[in-house]
Amino acid sequence: MTAEEAQLIQSLTARMTTRCIGRHLIDLPEQFVLNPVQEAVIDEVHVEIRPLAKDRFELETHALLRKYRSQSLVGKSAGLPFVSREISLAGGVIVDRAEHDATSIRAGRTLEALWWDRGYAHRATIKAIDGTYPELQSDPYWREQGTEVPEKLATLRAVIARVRGRRDDEIPSEPGDGFAHGFWQGAQAPAAEFSINYHLQGTPDVYIHLRSVSGDARVARPDTGLMQRRAQIERQIQRSGAELLWLRPRVIHGKAYEESAGREPAHVTSARVPGHSAVLQTDQAVEGRSAPFFKMLMFNGHYIPSPPRSLEEQAKIPDLKRATLSEAQMLALWEAITATLRPRPGAL
Incomplete structure (x- = not known):
């Protein structure tokens, strides 16, 4: 990174706030704010x-x-x-x-x-x-x-009977799953999925998607891991014109995960500028399918999630000349955030 690029990352990571997603905790820069697009589905019940x-x-x-x-x-x-x-x-x-x-x-x-x-x-x-x-x-x-x-x-x-409101900075001490503005109390549901988005305030194209799956929500919990699908992933990336930076196993705070990161051309990103994406997810082959499944994605050069827009609102979306973060900034921020991922004490 240049000195200017490094200064931005230092500024972002100087003040981190702990967030609760499912039965996990992760620290995000304070400048990443809660996005309005969220989802919580518990035993077929959609909760807002x-x-x-x-x-x-x-x-x-x-x-x-x-x-x-x-x-x-x-x-x-x-x-x-x-x-x-x-x-x-x-x-x-x-x-x-x-x-x-x-x-x-x-x-x-x-x-x-x-x-x-x-x-x-x-x-x-x-x-x-x-x-x-x-x-x-x-x-x-x-x-x-x-x-x-x-x-x-x-x-x-x-x-x-088992959901309640929750401040975004409240970290519960009892068993349960955290989601946007809410908390599911007690044991894992037979099938539940919680998704939260945080975007970098003031930017149109940098955001983090966090997903937690409790029980056996088969649509959200993959049957195979990234490493098992390595050949398929590499073929798909090659066809798209993107470039795989890494695809590897990783251990964070004693838990097994898999992660990948990629460099993407303009025709792949939603903002139509060269950008990046990265994914980290639970290695179910090691942790087992009974453990809560966690997945994190980070995007740079992709428009942040938003509720459905009218044609007039869509016309106001700015055309970007470049992604907000450089590749070095994206990867440095990714490393800093993912290193804080850990199970929430008392969650299970």
């Missing part, structure tokens, strides 16, 4: 938590319920209510509603829980099938499907 004043939560919830109550279905089910029932919940309500307002058959359900607790607004949803509505009984398919609603409602209630 955000800090919000109680009066604001009540206003938002009342407005949403008015909207739901005013809607009706379309097509074959035209005129039928969007909401089948509302169930009281401590601090809020559970709504049994159609999947979306354009559906024409109300068998596809979404159970949506909305509640407020100790400074945080919570939303949890799970999908279900209910073929027991009267207008569906002439169809043998729906008669055979029956209803999943009681089972899925029980799952929803079980998840609700």
